[in-house]
Amino acid sequence: MRRRSRMLLCFALLWVLGIAYYMYSGGGSALAAGAGGSGRKEDWNEIDPIKKKDLHHSNGDEKAQSVETLPPGKVRWPDFNQEAYVGGTMVRSGQDPYARNKFNQVESDKLRMDRGIPDTRHDQCQRKQWRVDLPATSVVITFHNEARSALLRTVVSVLKRSPPRLIREIILVDDYSSDPEDGALLGKIEKVRVLRNDRREGLMRSRVRGADAAQAKVLTFLDSHCECNEHWLEPLLERVAEDRTRVVSPIIDVINMDNFQYVGASADLKGGFDWNLVFKWDYMTPEQRRARQGNPVAPIKTPMIAGGLFVMDKLYFEELGKYDMMMDVWGGENLEISFRVWQCGGSLEIIPCSRVGHVFRKQHPYTFPGGSGTVFARNTRRAAEVWMDEYKNFYYAAVPSARNVPYGNIQSRLELRKKLGCKPFKWYLENVYPELRVPDHQDIAFGALQQGTNCLDTLGHFADGVVGIYECHNAGGNQEWALTKEKSVKHMDLCLTVVDRSPGSLVRLQGCRENDSRQKWEQIEGNSKLRHVGSNLCLDSRSAKTGGLSVEVCGPALSQQWKFSLNLQQ
Incomplete structure (x- = not known):
């Protein structure tokens, strides 16, 4: 009996020593790592799917990493x-x-x-x-x-x-x-x-x-x-x-x-x-x-x-x-x-x-010397002056204030472009980014017609449909317009048309016609309003929610304030 007790005691001691050796040699590292993360927020399924796979599919890289000796002072x-x-x-x-x-x-x-x-x-x-x-x-x-x-x-x-x-x-x-x-x-x-x-x-x-x-x-x-x-x-x-x-x-x-x-x-x-x-x-x-x-x-x-x-x-x-x-x-x-x-x-x-x-943040957490707008304008001017050729004028039309921001010496970047034998920006527009609409030589204003955070929008309508406003999405499409030298406000081959020249009349989309007085518009008051030439009424969004855009007697209302994203004639 005494001999059997000694044998059991020896086995128990060996078992404890074996477990201790296992833990010490790394067999329990997963437990140790898990304990180190206790109390921290786990936002998806508690266990990373990569960990789950690694439990079954350890590869040679991971085995090599586990035995690799780290430099002094380094930790995994x-x-x-x-x-x-x-x-x-x-x-x-x-x-x-x-x-x-x-x-x-x-x-x-x-x-x-x-x-x-x-x-x-x-x-x-x-x-x-x-x-x-x-x-x-x-x-x-x-x-x-x-x-x-x-x-x-x-x-x-x-x-x-x-x-x-x-x-x-x-x-x-x-x-x-x-x-x-x-x-x-x-x-x-x-x-x-x-x-x-x-x-x-x-x-x-x-x-x-x-x-x-x-x-x-x-x-x-x-x-x-x-x-x-x-x-x-x-x-x-x-x-x-x-x-x-x-x-x-x-x-x-x-x-x-x-x-x-x-x-x-x-x-x-x-x-x-x-x-x-x-x-x-x-x-x-x-x-x-x-x-x-x-x-x-x-x-x-x-x-x-x-x-x-x-x-x-x-x-x-x-x-x-x-x-x-x-x-x-x-x-x-x-x-x-x-x-x-x-x-x-x-x-x-x-x-x-x-x-x-x-x-993705809504604003920068750090300061910019001279202000973030000035720094961004300086940097973009450098890019435009080196790479955009004559198309840089569309940038200056969109951001007129950028002309007043010094951009420094660009000679070394121009020499780099020449050394590398780089293609003109026209090639980039035609072959890489044909989706970017280039203003026509007949356009005097172009792009989105903005009113605060909303933009003039076709709302998916075609000929004889009304137009409205929708939140600006900066993707062109239904919100891309041009004011031409012939005084048409165009979306593709459709123009803003005033059928009834009385206040409150809805503005409609109709096929563009060269000499149709119902389709003639002009910018007034510092390019902040669009006035219909034939009626002297202004484009107004006050009825946008109930029927569509209309023409109204020109006045100071915010519903008559419009701005093209590019004014090509300042």
Whole structure:
């Protein structure tokens, strides 16, 4: 009996020692990592779908990573102390959570650094196999006074959702943040390098500094408030590996600035702009969407990229002239690099199988020397003067105040364009962005006819239909008009027509006729009103909700205030 008790005691002791060894050697690391995230908000299914797959499909990269020796002072991202890093900068009770970052920092700080997000890719992407010989990339992330929680999630999402062999390094360029430790502390994480500017340089010069320091042959630029989705990197690298002159961007999903919910974006969008040179998203034409039905995950040729997130061959980035280093802070750089890539022999693509979430804010959280409007005008003027040839006049018609903003010396950029043998802007409009309507030489005003936040709209009506107002969407179409030298207000081949010349009469659309007095209009009072020549009555929106636009006795009413987005005769 005593002997049996001793044997049982020995077995029990060996069992305890075995469990202790298992936990110590890493077998319990999943439990340890899970404990480290306790108390943090998990907004989707508690367990990341990538984790679920990894439990069953561990690959060689992950095995190699688990035994790889880290440099002294470095930690793997699951072992990074999120609580200590974020805790010191959290919003105190009673403080405005939007004050510092212009998004809800309280909600951002609640989230785990490796929170789960929904896989928003098309089903075909989820079944796709990617090349195994893809080149590694250096990820360049610039930031200035970014919320620590958002910056950390950006870094962790890159490391967590990318094959380790494809991430050579993550270069954080701290553009002179108020607290140097915002970036310095993240330098403890594996593969992260931190560069700090000794003065404020702005996005463009900071990105160039990061690119110059990069060791990989491919550059990946990301904003500092992103979250990369599953297999986001492979489809981007594959396109660049096939053709080094491609500059590729993911579909940019939306991270809500108020509650940080991750929402998938439409795959039917391309980047574009109006003549004010402000970036916008354009829906593909019905013909383009029909052409993609057979292969909905094919790359999308885009006239412009949003600018914050893209992948590019490093040597090609250098050959093409990097960024315009005379541009300041932020704005216009995406316009300039998009023109340059297309006009100088490259191409821009959006890759549907790559998804990256981005926090879209309604205003900038940081200051611009001289004001954001002045800085944006300076930057866009530089792009227009170098790349747009005579078409820059449409920009100045849309933004007359830009003529008064100095834009500096552009000689080196003009010489770059000549050296690269770049095509004229006319080629870009005809071959890359034919959807952008170019004003006719007969037009004296063009574009949207705006009244506050509403615009004159055909409402889908055709001949003899009434017109109304609708919220401005900046997509042309039903809201695109021209005032011609013959005094017609035209939408395609239809003109605004006053059939009954008495006050209160509805304005209708009819086929344009050269000498029809019912279709003659003129701008008055500093181009702020449209007066019908034959009746001396003004275009008025007061009856828009009940019947349509009418003509009324001219007066000071706001319902008679109209402004074309481009006035070509100032």
